[in-house]
Amino acid sequence: MEIAxxxxxxxxxxxxxxxxxxxxxxxxxxLLIAVGIGASYLPGMPExxxxxxxxxxxxxxxxxxxTAIQSSLVDFxxxxxxxxxxxxxxxxxxxxxxxxxxxxxxxxISWGSSLAIGAVVAPPDxxxxxxxxxxxxLPRRVVTILEGESLLNDATALxxxxxxxxxxxxxxxxxxxxxxxxxxxWAAAGGVLVGVVVFVVVAWMRKRITEPVLDTGISYVIxxxxxxxAEEIRASGVxxxxxxxxxxxxxxxxxxxAQSRIAERINWRTIAFVLENTVFLLIGxxxxxxxxxxxxxxxxxxxxxxxxxxxLVGVVVxxMVWVFVARYALVRPGPDPHVGxxxxxxxxxxxxWAGMRGVVTLAAAFVIPEEAEHREVLLLIAxxxxxxxxxxxxxxxxxxxxxxxxxxPDPMDDALARATILQQASNAGFAELEKLxxxxxxxxxxxxxxxxxxxxxxxxxxxxxxxxEESPSELYSRMRRAMIDAERRRVLEIRLSGxxxxxxxxxxxxxLDVEESMLEIAHQNHEELRAxxxxxxxxxxxxxxxxxxxxxxxxxAGVCRECLEEGTRWVALRECLDCGHLACxxxxxxxxxxxxxxxxQHPVMQSAEPGEDWRWCYVHHLTA
Numbered sequence: 001m002e003i004a005x006x007x008x009x010x011x012x013x014x015x016x017x018x019x020x021x022x023x024x025x026x027x028x029x030x031l032l033i034a035v036g037i038g039a040s041y042l043p044g045m046p047e048x049x050x051x052x053x054x055x056x057x058x059x060x061x062x063x064x065x066x067t068a069i070q071s072s073l074v075d076f077x078x079x080x081x082x083x084x085x086x087x088x089x090x091x092x093x094x095x096x097x098x099x100x101x102x103x104x105x106x107x108x109i110s111w112g113s114s115l116a117i118g119a120v121v122a123p124p125d126x127x128x129x130x131x132x133x134x135x136x137x138l139p140r141r142v143v144t145i146l147e148g149e150s151l152l153n154d155a156t157a158l159x160x161x162x163x164x165x166x167x168x169x170x171x172x173x174x175x176x177x178x179x180x181x182x183x184x185x186w187a188a189a190g191g192v193l194v195g196v197v198v199f200v201v202v203a204w205m206r207k208r209i210t211e212p213v214l215d216t217g218i219s220y221v222i223x224x225x226x227x228x229x230a231e232e233i234r235a236s237g238v239x240x241x242x243x244x245x246x247x248x249x250x251x252x253x254x255x256x257x258a259q260s261r262i263a264e265r266i267n268w269r270t271i272a273f274v275l276e277n278t279v280f281l282l283i284g285x286x287x288x289x290x291x292x293x294x295x296x297x298x299x300x301x302x303x304x305x306x307x308x309x310x311x312l313v314g315v316v317v318x319x320m321v322w323v324f325v326a327r328y329a330l331v332r333p334g335p336d337p338h339v340g341x342x343x344x345x346x347x348x349x350x351x352x353w354a355g356m357r358g359v360v361t362l363a364a365a366f367v368i369p370e371e372a373e374h375r376e377v378l379l380l381i382a383x384x385x386x387x388x389x390x391x392x393x394x395x396x397x398x399x400x401x402x403x404x405x406x407x408x409p410d411p412m413d414d415a416l417a418r419a420t421i422l423q424q425a426s427n428a429g430f431a432e433l434e435k436l437x438x439x440x441x442x443x444x445x446x447x448x449x450x451x452x453x454x455x456x457x458x459x460x461x462x463x464x465x466x467x468x469e470e471s472p473s474e475l476y477s478r479m480r481r482a483m484i485d486a487e488r489r490r491v492l493e494i495r496l497s498g499x500x501x502x503x504x505x506x507x508x509x510x511x512l513d514v515e516e517s518m519l520e521i522a523h524q525n526h527e528e529l530r531a532x533x534x535x536x537x538x539x540x541x542x543x544x545x546x547x548x549x550x551x552x553x554x555x556x557a558g559v560c561r562e563c564l565e566e567g568t569r570w571v572a573l574r575e576c577l578d579c580g581h582l583a584c585x586x587x588x589x590x591x592x593x594x595x596x597x598x599x600x601q602h603p604v605m606q607s608a609e610p611g612e613d614w615r616w617c618y619v620h621h622l623t624a
Contacts, residue, residue: 006046013039014277029280029358030394033387036284048285055363057227059275060154061241065223066272068151068245069252069264075144076246083148085326087123090149090319091156094122095164097318098311102381105307106299106374112167113372119160120365120378121315121385123153125358138397139406141343142351151246154360155236159187161364168372183234190235195243198226202248206255215260216267222248279359283386286362290383293376304377308384315385316355316393323352346404356394357386426452427589477519484516543617545603549577551613558608560584562592572609574616578602594618 017035021028039045076083098118103109124146138146163183202222209215226244227237252261294304327348365382368375429452433445488509495505560570560583570584574593579602583592593605597618606615 002046010278010281011274014274014281017281018273018277027394028277030390032277032280033284033390036281037287037387038284040285040288045285045288047289048282049289050282050286050359050363050366052363052366055359056158057224059279060238060360060363061223061227062271063275063279064151064154064238064241065245066268066275067147068242069249069268071147071151071246071249072144073246073250075140076148079141079145079148081330082145082326083152085330086145086149086323087152088156089326090322091119091122091153091160093322094315094318095119095157095160098122098314099164101310101314102307102378105303105310106377109373110168112164113368113374113378115167116161116164116368116372117311117365117378117381119157119164120368120382121311121357121361122160123157123357123360124150124319124355124389125360138350138354138401139343139347142347142354142406145351146354151242152239155187155191155238155242156184157360158238158364159184159236161367165367165369168369186234187236188239190233191230191237191239192243194226194230194233194235194240196247198222198229198240198244199247199251202244203251203255206260210257210260212257212259212263215256216263219248219264219268280390283359283362283383286383290376290380294380297374297376299374299377304380307377308381311381312385312388312392315357315389316353319355320349320352323348346406349404350397350401350406353393353400354397356389358390359386361386481516481519484512484519488512543619545617545619546615549604549606549615551606551615558582560588560592562595563588563590566590572607574605575608576600576602577604577606577615582608 013035014032017031018028021031040048095115095118098121099111099115102117103111103114106114202218205218206215209218222244223241226240230237230240248255252264256264297304324345361382365379368378372378433448491505491508491512494500495502558573558575560573563570563584568589570588570590570592572585572588573582574585575582576593576596578600581596581602583596584590586594596602597605603619604615604617606613
C-alpha cells in the first residue's frame with residue numbers, strides 16, 4: 001500500500017508541477033528536479049533508489065521509442081554524418097577525456113573506474129534535449145541533430161561502460177584491444193539487425209490488422225521486445241529500439257490505418273509526457289542519500305567538490321571543442337533545406353551548448369560495481385553533471401540562442417509550406433479523379449471541388465496579415481464549433497433517454513470529436529500566426545532586404561502573363577517589389593515568381609492576393 005500511495009503521489013506531483021511550469025514559463029524538467037531535491041529532504045519521504053534495470057529496461061525503451069516514431073527518418077538521414085560524429089565520436093572523446101581528468105584528480109582510482117564515469121557522463125539525454133530545445137524554439141536542423149545524437153549515443157556510452165566495467169573486474173592488462181573493438185562492432189551491427197527484424201515482423205502484422213486498439217497494443221510491446229531480444233544476443237538494445245521506431249514511424253502512413261495512427265500518436269505522446277517528467281522528478285529525489293553517502297567518503301570535501309566541478313566543466317568544454325572541430329574539419333554542412341543557406345557558427349555554438357544530461361547518465365552510474373574505488377564520489381559526479389547541465393545550460397539555452405541571433409522556426413514559413421503542399425496534393429487528387437469513370441447524377445464532383453477548395457483556401461488564408469479581421473475559414477471554424485457543441489449536447493440528451501444503442505452514440509460522438517479536433521488545430525495555428533504577425537514587423541527581426549522594401553499596393557485584377565502565354569493555370573500571384581512584375585507562386589505548376597527571381601536576382605516579392613501583404617525574401621528565406 002505504501003508503494004502504491006507513493007506512486008500515486010509521484011504521478012500527482014508530476015502533473016501538478018508540470019502544469020505549474022507551463023503557467024510560470026519555466027522548463028518543466030528544471031522545476032521537477034528542483035522539487036525532487038527539496039522533497040528528498042522532507043521528513044517521512046521514502047528513500048528513492050533508481051535501480052539500473054528499472055531505468056534501462058522499464059523507462060529507457062519506451063522513452064526512446066516514443067521519440068523515434070516521431071522523428072523524421074528523412075531529416076535523420078540528411079544529417080547522418082553530424083549525428084554519427086556526435087553519437088559515436090563525441091561519446092568516445094568525452095569518455096576518454098573525462099576518464100583522464102578523473103584519474104588525475106582522484107588518488108588511487110583505477111583506469112577502469114575513471115573510464116566508467118567518463119562513459120556515464122558522456123551521452124546527452126534525448127528527453128532533456130528535445131523537451132527544452134523544442135520549447136525555446138531552436139532551429140529545426142539543430143533539434144534534428146540533437147534528437148538523432150541522443151537517440152544513438154546511449155548505445156555507444158553503454159558499450160563503453162561495459163568495457164570499462166570489464167577493466168575494473170579483470171584489470172587493464174588483461175583486456176585485449178581487438179576484442180573491445182569487436183564487441184563494439186557487434187553491439188552496433190546486432191542492434192541494427194534486431195531493429196530491422198522487429199520492423200519487418202511488425203510491418204507484416206500491421207498490414208493485416210485494422211483494429212486501432214489491437215494495433216496500439218502491439219506498439220506497447222515493440223520497444224521492450226526489441227530491447228530484450230538485442231540484449232539477449234549481447235547487442236545494443238538501445239539501438240534496436242531506435243531503429244525499429246524510426247522505420248515504423250517512417251512507414252506508418254503506409255502500414256497503419258488513419259485511426260490506428262491517431263490512436264498510437266496520442267497514446268505514445270501521453271506515455272512520453274508522463275515518463276519523461278517522472279524521470280526528472282526521480283533524478284531530484286536521489287539528492288539526499290547521495291550527499292549522505294558522500295559524507296562517509298575518505299576524500300576531503302574540497303577534493304570532492306573540485307572533481308565534481310571539474311567534470312561538469314569538462315563535459316561542456318569537450319563537447320564545445322568537438323562540435324567545432326567536427327563541423328569545420330569533417331562535416332562542412334551544405335545549405336539547410338529549411339532556411340536555404342549554410343548554418344552560421346552560431347548554430348554550432350548552440351548545438352554545443354545544448355548538451356544536457358539526463359536519466360541515462362544517472363542510471364548508468366549505478367551500474368558501476370560496488371568494488372569500484374570511490375564509488376560514492378562517482379555517483380555524486382554523475383548527479384552533479386546531470387543537475388548542472390540541466391540548470392546551467394537548460395536555463396541559459398534560450399538566452400544564448402537569442403543573444404547569438406539564432407532564429408526559431410517561423411510559423412509564417414510553415415503556413416506557406418503547408419498551403420503549398422496541400423495545393424500540390426489536391427492537384428494529384430484531382431488528376432486521379434479525372435482517371436476514374438463514374439456517373440454523377442447527384443453532383444458529387446462539384447461537392448468534392450468545393451470541399452477541396454475550401455480546405456486549400458483556408459490554408460492560404462493563414463498567411464493573411466490582417467490581425468483584427470476574421471478570415472472566412474476562421475469564421476467557418478467558429479460557427480462550426482458552436483454547431484458541434486449544440487450537436488453534442490443533443491446527442492448526450494438522446495443518450496440519457498436510453499432509446500439508442502450506446503455503441504451508436506459513441507460512434508457519433510467520435511465523429512464529432514474528430515471534426516472538432518481538426519477545427520481546433522486550425523484555430524491554434526491561426527492564433528500562433530496572429531501572434532507572430534503582431535511582432536514580426538519591428539526593425540531587427542527581419543533581414544536587410546525585407547527592411548528595404550515596404551508593403552506595396554497591389555491590384556485585384558492581376559494576372560500571370562507567363563501562365564497565359566503557356567496555357568497554364570496559376571494558384572496565387574506574387575509581385576516583385578523591385579520591378580512590379582506579377583508572376584505565379586511556387587504552388588502553381590510553372591513557379592514563375594521563382595523563375596523571375598533567378599533571372600533578375602530581385603530579392604523580395606509580396607503576395608498579390610486580396611487581403612494579403614506578407615513579403616518573402618528569396619536571398620535569406622525569411623517572411624515579413
